[in-house]
Amino acid sequence: MNINKYPEIKSGGKLVKKIYVAIMLWIVGRAIQAASKVDREVKEEFAALPDDFIMHLHVLPSGPGMIVGKDKNGKVKYMGWNPKGKKITLEMKVKNIEGAILMFTFQESTCIASARSRLAVSGNVPDTMAFIRILNIVETYLLPKIITGLAVKRYPKWSQMNPFRKYIGRVIIYVRTFTF
């Protein structure tokens, strides 16, 4: 049999999709840092997490990713994308770039993506749940209601997040995300 008839096939790349997800992760990472200073609920969620909490959300096999965690002073920081030299306490892995695209184009909410087994987690389950709640709050701030409705399980009611808090918070988070 002529085995050259059946050549090896190297996997291609999905550069555009990776760039899109990388930008989204950068914005979300920076926004989490900003929201931890602006929103009371996010502050409380982070306060309940361990002091050495560092979360790495990334796409398998080779990224992109984002790292958010507490620094030595207990402040929440966006720590870039490279996990080298960092002690990760919670690792959330999106199994492939297509799964990440579904999540970050809001075709699937985080909950649905988890239910459809697009995410794998190494770490404490309560910490993961806390982080998902933080992510939901941040998405509510960043995105208009019509899109947030697709990204989160339940859009917060008036009593949970009134428009005053939402719009003021949104402006401050956007300013902090893109400035310092």
Added chain:
Amino acid sequence: MKVPDYFKFFNKTRIVSGSKALENIPYELQSMDAVKPLVITDRATVNDGVIKTLISAYGDSGCVIGGVFDGVTTYASTKTAIDAAELYRARGCDSIIAAGGEAVASVARGLNLLVSYKTDDLLQFDTLPDTINLRPFIVIPTSDSTGLETSSMCEIDGRKYKSGELMPDIVIIDPRMLKKREKSQTVITALSAMARSIEACSESDANPLNDSFAFAAIQLISENISPAVKNIRSSKNRLALANGIAMSGIVFSNAPEGGCSELAVEVAKATGHSRLLCSTILLPCMLDYKLNNMKEGVRGELLLPLGGIDSYCATPESERGEMAVQSLKKLYAGMRRYIPLDFKSLIIPEYILDNAVSAVEAGFAKRYGKDACGRILESAYAGDLSTGGSEK
């Protein structure tokens, strides 16, 4: 629910089904310490363009596909398995992906035995133990799948190899791999899978675990076969149908061979028609015979997946078996325009069927009573679903 005194159920297959399921393959392979699969398929699947979809799903994984071996025909031969094994070894592959129908899956299983035991002699696997160490094996059903891809059995050069370990580790069901086919082919594969499932739970030693798989398969097929055939673009129905068909293979692996399959094999041998079509034609006649001539009749629980919850609740317990058969006949009547439902319209002379009768008559007489085989075939020949198999 009846629980037998002793039963065994084995299923090592994980089913990953739904949108973008193909993209999970690199992750699933890595979880089994494999990075370089060999894809086994046939020309028809390559021509459908679904292999391109599979390769593009691999994009960004950083993995390498050892090759796409498309030399499988509709007949699974030892030579093909040996050729595939040569390619597997030359490329240093560590896992196998079978994308296609029954023959493709059979060759892939043969290949797995050859490369796992570092041999080129398939005959040494005539009797397989329950626990054998095989390479990671993934099956991707396509529109050509019959359900036996997920089973524990394969047939290569007419020899059957059976072991629980031959079941695939993972079955990936992705709507992109289910390209449209002729309606008749869809109906035959779906109804034969249903026949397999109904037979498995009609046997006296059926167990509750296998029943749960069988009922799910029957329900998925009975609810989705009509919409899937009427609307060929309905990927949702085709996906559900593919799930039902895949489950029927697991059911088949955990049940003894039923009378319908046994007879179908003999009729297929004698007539040259497909085994799947023969079992499809024989199923309602077999159930009719059981209902009218056997003490245990037909299980009433079958009405739930076949007729739905409303029909099940509205029917008294003693009449559920009969009603289940009626529901099946109704389903068959709707499929009459796509496939022949009797042997007469296949233009088979009756004397050929007599040959098939003689091959299985003795076994049938023991299980189903005297003349059972002849009467079932007689009603399958006439194809009158309303009277088939009833007592003379």
